[in-house]
Amino acid sequence: MLAEFGYGVLVVTFLVTIYSVIAAYYGARTKSTKLVESARRAMLLTFPLISVSAATLIYLLVNNHYEVSFVYEVTSRSMPTYLKITAWWGGQSGSLVFWAFLLSGFTSAVTLRKWDRDIEFLPWVIVVCGITVTFFLGLVVFYENPFTRFWQVAGGVEPSMFAPIAGAQLFTPADGRGLNPLLRHPGMVIHPPMLYLGFVSFVIPYAFAIAALITGRTDDRWIRLTRRWTLWAWLFLSFGLVLGGRWAYDVLGWGGYWGWDPVEIAAFMPWLTGTAFLHSVMIQEKRGLLKHWNMILVILTYSLVIFGTFLTRSGVLSSVHAFAESAIGPLFFIFIGVSFVAAIALLIWRWPELRGETEMKSMLSREALFLLNNLLFMGILVICFWGVIFPLISELFTGQKVTVGPPFYERATAPLFSALLFLMAIAPLSAWGHSTIQTLGRSMWKSAIAAAVVTVILFITFTQNIGALVGFTIVAFAIFITLQEFWRGARARQKTQGEGFFTALARLTSRNRRRYGGYIIHISMALMAIGILGIEIFQSETQGTLAQGEALDIAGYTVEYRELASWDNAGEGVNYTRAVVDVFKDGIYLGELNPRIDYYAEAQQNMTIPGNRSTLRDDLYVLLVDWQPVSSMGATFKIYVNPLVNWLWIGSLLFLVGILVAAWPDKDPENEPVRVTRSSRQTSAAD
Amino acid sequence: MTETNNTPKRVGVPIWVQIVIWVSLVGLLALMGFGLQRARNPMAELDQPVPDFNLVFYEGYEYNNTAEMKLSDFQGKIVVINIWASWCKPCEQEAPELEQAWQSYKDAGEVVFIGVDYVDTPAGANEYLTKFNITFPNAPDLKSVISSTLNRQMGVPETYLIDREGVLRQVKIGPFSSVEEIDAFINIAR
Amino acid sequence: MKKTLLIFTFVFMLAALFTGTALAQDSTPPTDNEVNAIAKQLYCPVCESTPLDVCPTEACKDWREQIRTMLAEGKTEDEILQHFVDQYGDRVMAEPPAKGFNWIIYLLPPIIILIGAIILFRSLKEWTTPKVVAAGSSVENEAGEASTPKDEYLSKFEEELKKRK
Incomplete structure (x- = not known):
């Protein structure tokens, strides 16, 4: 009875999202506010609906309803209740419901905001989010139904939603198979939801970017609206990745935290583009440059999310994490095909309207360094992407299966990562618009000397390994420079405001949260680099x-x-x-x-x-x-x-603090100063 | 992915860039399509001829004292290819039954059993073959060529039935539970 | 900047070279560590993405025993690795061997990164061609400020703080 109810609610939700997409589309085409409003309300309805269905599923999981095949597969009587609940995302069909649940939650949240200034975006945001929700619900309704039950038929037991033949009886196994033991670790209980949250929340910036392309309102508005979303998405994704590493370290028993497994890389790739976006978006906000590029990055990030999910769930790549053979492959394939084609076509269509406004003044300006940062992130992305798909290419063209393992990735990405660390150290010193070797040199020489001292001490007391020394030098340099930034800012406040040093430090950070949150993240990255260098070189x-x-x-x-x-x-x-x-x-x-x-x-x-x-x-x-x-x-x-x-784990905790500082909602997040005009730009470099 | 057209004159995306983008997209999708197809068709195609492959038998497990043969050398005979491994527990369940069945077929010469040892070490294979007193021909699956020719995807054991014309007639995934089951399996090709 | 990058690349390549040193052979029975040193470089097709030295499956245990046997027979590391490649194909190696078709995997990423770098530097050049050379100097500080006037970053920062009061 309950299973039918849960499934029924899913089907209703599916229909409601379809309606919402269609209504929003026609509402936008006919400029009918009423239709759009109706679409918005329909979208708001989906979240409670999916929640009801999910609650039904959880009830079945917790109460040992083993006649439901999903419950049979992921739980058993011996599992504690909290594990039975988290088994929700421990199997393919349940985790698809979980995706749909999160997606509709985010969509509802975004449709609830005040739209008065951006009403033209609304229908298209609903269309994009709605199509994605519809897609996931469609997978669940038609292919991977978590409410499928076992039925006793002549030839044995058959899984099916409804009685396969009239009068068939339900079959209830005495006990379930239980969750994969690897997934019973507390880290695994929160790692997937964090990762999914990160994946799913990137749909919002993506939807806004697409809406901006469709409406042609390609100014910075969409970026302002989605900046904070992006930060939160990035927070979840980063945290999910770190938790995954910790889980591997604690449970997989191979002495490491990251194995360059295709599934790990699939989650890492959107993180790379997302991080690149967080940096390059600042250039657009400050300088009006790179409109194309930011659009590409946002679209690429979400595409990589979908693509990674497809890779890991369709069985295209075999991997330790891969969900076994699955029926959703072809449908997923069509979905990514259509969404990639649509996004690229839109981009090409609107390309001429996205041109930048200003010119750059120096190769050493902060925007130039940010661009270099983007290049490095993209380089790492290319290596990861290519490494993941190469075995497929090799098999297709030569029939030869190959492994692309850690040595490949480590050798290829190590120089890029160290260059990134170095950039991370010096970029905060460069100013928007202009910087010269002299200005940079003046602000970094103290830190450079301090880093050199550290290097000498390390050389005498700890290691003579050149790679390690170079790495530690960059790390020390980055940390000193960032600390110096805090110190200078606080000193300046101390002098002008007459505050105590720590008050000044706290106020400084809270008044420029994005900037100093970012610096905290930089320090945490440097700490994590210490851990990585340690285990990679000295294990x-x-x-x-x-x-x-x-x-x-x-x-x-x-x-x-x-x-x-x-x-x-x-x-x-x-x-x-x-x-x-x-x-x-x-x-x-x-x-x-x-x-x-x-x-x-x-x-x-x-x-x-x-x-x-x-x-x-x-x-x-x-x-x-x-x-x-x-x-x-x-x-x-x-x-x-x-x-x-x-230090890797300490760094990740600090990292969390940093993102929270940067992303914590302001009283009025909308009410931020619009991009400075040409005349005042010179003076706003410190923001 | 270019930022090249920043001069007001050339505003659109250059046509060659568009071509590059679309071609790479189509290439990527084609690649995924290939992977998907491979993942979704785990078995060699039934009722189709099996592509030829080499067999380099283990010492003491040759066919008629011939150390190296091709599948095509067995034209005119019914071939039962059993893929196994010494580390595979379910394989051990069916090993005695397979040997027993082989004993009833070997004299007639109409049916040939060939064991194909998947991802195994010579030492492990030897131990296994001795333990179960296997006498039918056995060969290692060098470079996994045989299992990938037969599109083996699921796991070991798997058994393939090839008829006199070299056509794949049936696939059994998982172990046999009785000699009768093996007989029934083979009878399809007779 | 570019030069520094080059140096880093070079240093890291050097570091990468030093990591794969072979173990010496002697007549005593091979230790677990000697076995693992070779197993680390191999990937068993049964458990993909897990190096042989830490893979817990039965198949991998057999493989490790095979390495031990071969070490006891006095085979060198290269011979053992080659044996596994011959038996099980290129996929047992952690990376595709750099030959034939496989060259693409090593060449394509650097080429793409290089193209990206060229595009980036060309665009930068295009953007930096001076239209109006804006003076790099910022607004001067008031005299009473204790900060060094040379520190333009700080002065800008104080500007900013004043604005925000």
């Missing part, structure tokens, strides 16, 4: 089979195997094997670690959970690889020492 590892009492030595640590225990947890259907090892450093006892292997009988899957001792200096990451039967009690351990990796 050491060893592996050995130990008898009880034996020890392995690595990088100053001694890891001694004490004991091992294995037991079943019948209620959860898991077998735990847990080792106890004692950790010493230079003869001093530091405590014990408990690496373990969880075997999920139902899924026939092992999970290798590391025992990790984390300090600011390094992580001691111990994995239980294998163990011998009870008699000998020998066990094989793999041990990594990951220097500095904690």
